[in-house]
Amino acid sequence: MKIFCIGRNYAEHAAELNNPLPQNPIVFMKPPTALLLDNKPFYHPTFSKEIHFELEVVLKIKKNGKQVLPEFADDYYDEIGLGIDFTARDLQDELKQKGHPWEIAKSFDHSAVLSPFFPLKNFDKNNIPFVLKVNGQVRQDGNTKNMIFPFNDLICYVSKYFTLQKGDLIYTGTPAGVGKIEIGDHLEGFLGDQKILECRIK
Ligand code: ZN
Secondary structure (H helix, E strand, O other), X not given: OOEEEEEOOEHHHHHHOOOOOOOOOEEEEEOHHHEEOOOOOEOOOOOOOOEEEOEEXXXXXXXXXXXXXXXXXXXXXXXXXXXXXXEEHHHHHHHHHHOOOOHHHHOOOOXXXXXXXXXXXXXXXXXXXXXXXXXXXXXXXXXXXHEOOOHHHHHHHHHHHOOEOOOOEEEOOOOOOOEEOOOOOEEEEEEOOEEEEEEEXX
């Protein structure tokens, strides 16, 4: 099972980190050991002083496929959830500066918080609001209509390089508002108006 993540898929988020807009989706991966399920707490690791939350809509791949054509992209997913792509921003900035890979900043244990999944047919996939609250305050207020590369583009692009397998996940990028977590924080993720994810920082 593979976990794909998309970087800089929302223009306002790219701008807040002073990154240029990508010409193609930016793809990286996390291993299955990154998953944190069932609203379990996240234990702040000691290797970073600046872990950021990034709330993202997550697609679950429903069948195997490679080099998927745009007209068939819809057939590869029918459930969505929310995830948090925890990022050690201090390490990432250092690695980016040196031109090194991001893995230790992005793919460490429990860096992929994941909610349960819901049928996509209950949503208008091009207009899904999602919100992250930290200690009751709205910190990220996103909508899939603002994605630079919509879901189908991601399916086509990722499957050009990697065979999609049933059960794979795609974290589709974070909107603006990312920020640092502190021990004691309480994170809540809302898909539409339904709370489907919760995570306490310990
Ligand atoms: Zn992300």
